[in-house]
Structures are given as structure tokens and as C-alpha cells.
Amino acid sequence: MVSGDRPTEPFARFEQFSITYDTASTPSLAGLTLDLYGDQLTLVTGPSGSGKSTLGRVVAGFVPRLLGGKVGGSARILDHDVDAESAHEITESIGMVFDNPFDQLTAATRTVFDEAAYALENEGLPPAEIIARVLSALESVGLAGIAGQHPRRLSGGQSQRLAIACALAQQKPILVLDDPTSQLDPTGTAEVVSMVRKLRRDHATVVLIAQDLSRWLEITDRLVVLDEGRLAADGRPASLLADPGPLAGKILIPRYIAIWAELRSRGMGLGDHAPRGTDQLISSLQAAVRVGRS
Amino acid sequence: MEAGTNTWSRARVAALYEIGNTWLHRVHPLTKLAAVLPLSVAGFAGDTIRVPAVLLLAAVITLLVSRLGSIVLKSLRLIAPMTFALFVIHGVVRPYPSEPIASWGPISINAEGLALAGTTAARLAVFVVAVTAAMATVHPKIFATALIQRGVSHKLAYAYLAGAELLPEMRLRAAQILDAQQSRGFDTRGSLPRRFRTLFALLKPLLVSSLIGVEMRTLALESRGFSRVGTRTSAAEVEDRGRVLQRLLLAAAVPLIVLAVVW
Numbered sequence: 439m440v441s442g443d444r445p446t447e448p449f450a451r452f453e454q455f456s457i458t459y460d461t462a463s464t465p466s467l468a469g470l471t472l473d474l475y476g477d478q479l480t481l482v483t484g485p486s487g488s489g490k491s492t493l494g495r496v497v498a499g500f501v502p503r504l505l506g507g508k509v510g511g512s513a514r515i516l517d518h519d520v521d522a523e524s525a526h527e528i529t530e531s532i533g534m535v536f537d538n539p540f541d542q543l544t545a546a547t548r549t550v551f552d553e554a555a556y557a558l559e560n561e562g563l564p565p566a567e568i569i570a571r572v573l574s575a576l577e578s579v580g581l582a583g584i585a586g587q588h589p590r591r592l593s594g595g596q597s598q599r600l601a602i603a604c605a606l607a608q609q610k611p612i613l614v615l616d617d618p619t620s621q622l623d624p625t626g627t628a629e630v631v632s633m634v635r636k637l638r639r640d641h642a643t644v645v646l647i648a649q650d651l652s653r654w655l656e657i658t659d660r661l662v663v664l665d666e667g668r669l670a671a672d673g674r675p676a677s678l679l680a681d682p683g684p685l686a687g688k689i690l691i692p693r694y695i696a697i698w699a700e701l702r703s704r705g706m707g708l709g710d711h712a713p714r715g716t717d718q719l720i721s722s723l724q725a726a727v728r729v730g731r732s
Numbered sequence: 733m734e735a736g737t738n739t740w741s742r743a744r745v746a747a748l749y750e751i752g753n754t755w756l757h758r759v760h761p762l763t764k765l766a767a768v769l770p771l772s773v774a775g776f777a778g779d780t781i782r783v784p785a786v787l788l789l790a791a792v793i794t795l796l797v798s799r800l801g802s803i804v805l806k807s808l809r810l811i812a813p814m815t816f817a818l819f820v821i822h823g824v825v826r827p828y829p830s831e832p833i834a835s836w837g838p839i840s841i842n843a844e845g846l847a848l849a850g851t852t853a854a855r856l857a858v859f860v861v862a863v864t865a866a867m868a869t870v871h872p873k874i875f876a877t878a879l880i881q882r883g884v885s886h887k888l889a890y891a892y893l894a895g896a897e898l899l900p901e902m903r904l905r906a907a908q909i910l911d912a913q914q915s916r917g918f919d920t921r922g923s924l925p926r927r928f929r930t931l932f933a934l935l936k937p938l939l940v941s942s943l944i945g946v947e948m949r950t951l952a953l954e955s956r957g958f959s960r961v962g963t964r965t966s967a968a969e970v971e972d973r974g975r976v977l978q979r980l981l982l983a984a985a986v987p988l989i990v991l992a993v994v995w
Binding site for chain 2 (some may be wrong): 495526529533542543544547563
């Protein structure tokens, strides 16, 4: 558990939760006990097959409702049991952005505007409100200028921003981002990272699933590590990664943390909290050098 | 996996809709759809080429006068292969008891066959021109909205819209797979057998990626309220009008059939 300031009630509560897909012989999540809180960016990581994406799909209300599976224990998201009739209400409140930037578009719209409006039309909102909300959402992800463009003409990064805009237009209070940069080039990755930073500045609740931690740690409030469907580690990134040794093999240790840990093991006074980015590492090194000189 | 410009240009949009503001664009989409029925039925009703030929001529002149010649061209592109096949099958390949008007060895051209091919082609042309004119002058979203307004299921409307986008979507996916295969040294040029091998090498990943895409798209649609029960609206407002005219057009099919049979 993460100590410190946090809202009192979690929006997601897993208690000894297990799920085995109908097509699998081993559980994707096995006896998971975990609470997720609002107004935080929770970064969920772990090796391939550790259950990260399944966790995201449970939080978004897709599993077991739409994808099936044998459930054990309990998981309650926004006070709805994921295995109950009312689980569709979870999906109505939680937005999800997938790893593939193109397959998550509806494939039935001819403009960026229509794509972002699709969910609001399904909600039955008045046209004037749809237009206002869509334009505002596209503006906030920087796509308002290409609202009339065909969605298939977008780059991967733009498609991911459009998927985020769809959730923002729906005013969903919680976002699950499933490895949103894994299929993007460096430009697209930079666009999405910058977008997620903005979301955090606006206090959005984000559950981010990613294997590569390096670009996300700076904005991560809490790090959850899964391994073979079980909770392997959970805490604030700076303290959890202060001793990265036990996590080796379970997560991709960012280079700046590996360097920091190595220098620290050689006796350099770099403090007890791991840096959350290259800038922080440089600052720590400059401070250590200054102390050494004086 | 960025959608690069090259990939996109190879997977160009093959949509029917043409932006414009002609009188045909301004007609309610369901009125246009209602007009397709009597025109097509009348074209097929008579025994001779006369009725479909007159209807076709009238439709083409109307479109040209309305500065919608591009629709005539689009229709022509759709009809041309069918017409060619009809003339080959009925005029050349199919045997007739009457004397041929010309023959070269085993190939003979028969007047009866040419007449049958001409009549069938004219009937199909009336239908194709009518449907193309109706669909090319209405934005798919406006058409789907009009259908939903008249009680058609939104799921059916989605199927229509997704169907309209399916071909360019598959082209884009195939172009991306082909790009990936070529970048790994796969040669797609050359002899016919080699091209067939290319086709098979393309089909499997195309099928697998499409199936994976379907699962993700299902979840994404669900996240956007696809299965939600209740009233739906549209950002594209469509005035619900022309109900009487649409009924009259549908009813006009009966006298037109009678006219076509009698003439």
C-alpha cells in the first residue's frame, strides 16, 4: 500500500480476485488484492502475460462481462460488481484507450468530429451539446484544427489523442490507458506522453498500463507491479525503485535508475529516493558534486 | 505502426459520396431511396429494351443537366464490366437456333443474343444509376441518421456506415501488411505463380489482424455506448420531411409496372 495523502474511498477494490479466460488454462489474474484511488496516475507494469491488460479490462468493465471467463474472489469498480448485471455502468463511467491506435476507432465515421461525437450521440445528448463537448475535447487534445479530416488519415499519435478525446467528450472521470505508446513512433509517443501529462495536470484519474516505465515515472503517483497474475510490488515509484534489485526481471528498470542505483552502491550520496527522470538524476548528481566540493 | 503517406495513398478512399449542393443533394435521403424502387422495378418489368432505355436516357440527361456528370461516370465504371460480360455470354458464347449475323471459326455473333444482352444491361444500368445517384448525393451519416429517425435500428445503421468504410479499411490493412512483408525482403513482383504466393502470404495476416481488430473494436464500441438502451441523437440534424412524397413514389411503382408491361 502507498502511504501518505489519498482519498478515503477507492474507486476499484479487488479482493482475492482471479479470472481465467474461457480459452485459457491458467488464470490471467490470480488472487489479486488491490485498491485503486482517484486523482492519481497509477502505473501498472510487469512482464508480458503478467495480467496487466486483463487488469485494465476488468477496471473498464469489459471482463468478464464481454470477454467471459471464470471469476474467483471479488472485484468492485465504482461500487458495481464486475460479475453482476450492472457491470455495463462501469463501462459508461470509465474510458479506455487501447494499444492499437487504429482498431479502436469505430470504422463507421468519415471525420474526426464524427468519431468523437459517436458516443455522445449514443447517449442521446442534444446536438448543440454534442457539438460543444466534441469541439472542447478536440481542442484539449490539439485536434480541433483537423476535425473535418478522415480518421484513417491520422497518424498513430493523432489516433491515440482522438481516442483520449472520445473519452474526454464523454466526461468520463477515469481513464484506463493500455500501453498507449507501444505501437507508435517517437513523434507519436511524444504526443501521447505530453497529452497524459496534461491530463494529470488537470487532475484526471488515470490507470496506465505500460512496460516501458522510463517516460512515465515522472508523472506516476503509484507503481503497481504484476507478475503471473499476482501483485509483485506496490508503492510510490521513488521508494519502490530505490532498491530495484528485487524487481529485476519483472520490470524494465529505466536506465537513469540503473545508473543512480549503481552510483549509490559505490557510495555516492544521492539520497534515498530514486529519480523519476533523467532531469532528476542530473540534479541529484549536481547536488552530490557540490557537496563533495564543499 | 504509423499510417504513412505512402500506405494511405495506396489505400485511397473508395467512397461513393460526393460533396455538393445540387438540387439532388438537397432532396431528403429517403425520398431518393424511395425513387429508386419504381425506377428499378419499371426497368425490369417490360419485355423490350424500350422502357429501360428511356428511363436510362432520362436519368443520364437529368444528371448531366444537374452538373452531376461524375455520377454517370461512376455508374459507367460499375456497369462496364457487367455489360461486357453480358455481351460476351449472350452475344458470342451462348448458342441460338437462328442464323448468326457474323462468324469467325468457332465464334459467332447472334442478333438475338445481342438484343438480350442489351436489354439486361439497360435494366441493370437503370438500377445502378438510380442507386449511385441516391447514394452519391447523401453523406452516409445523414443517410444513417434519416434511417434511425424512421425507426431503423442504430445497429443496422452502424452496419451500413461500417460497410461503406470496409473496403478502404481492408485496403489500408493489406497495404500495411504488404509494406511490412516487403521491408523484410518479400518480393511481390514477377510471374503469376509468384503473385499468387504473395496473395496467400497476405491473406493469413490480413485475416488474423482483422479478427484481433474485431475484438478491440467491439470493446471500443462498447466503451462508446454502442449497446446502450435509450434514445439516440445525431450531431448532424436531418429535418424529417417528405413522408407523403416518399409514399407517392413507392406507390408509383404499380402504374409504372403496368405501363412498362403494356408498352
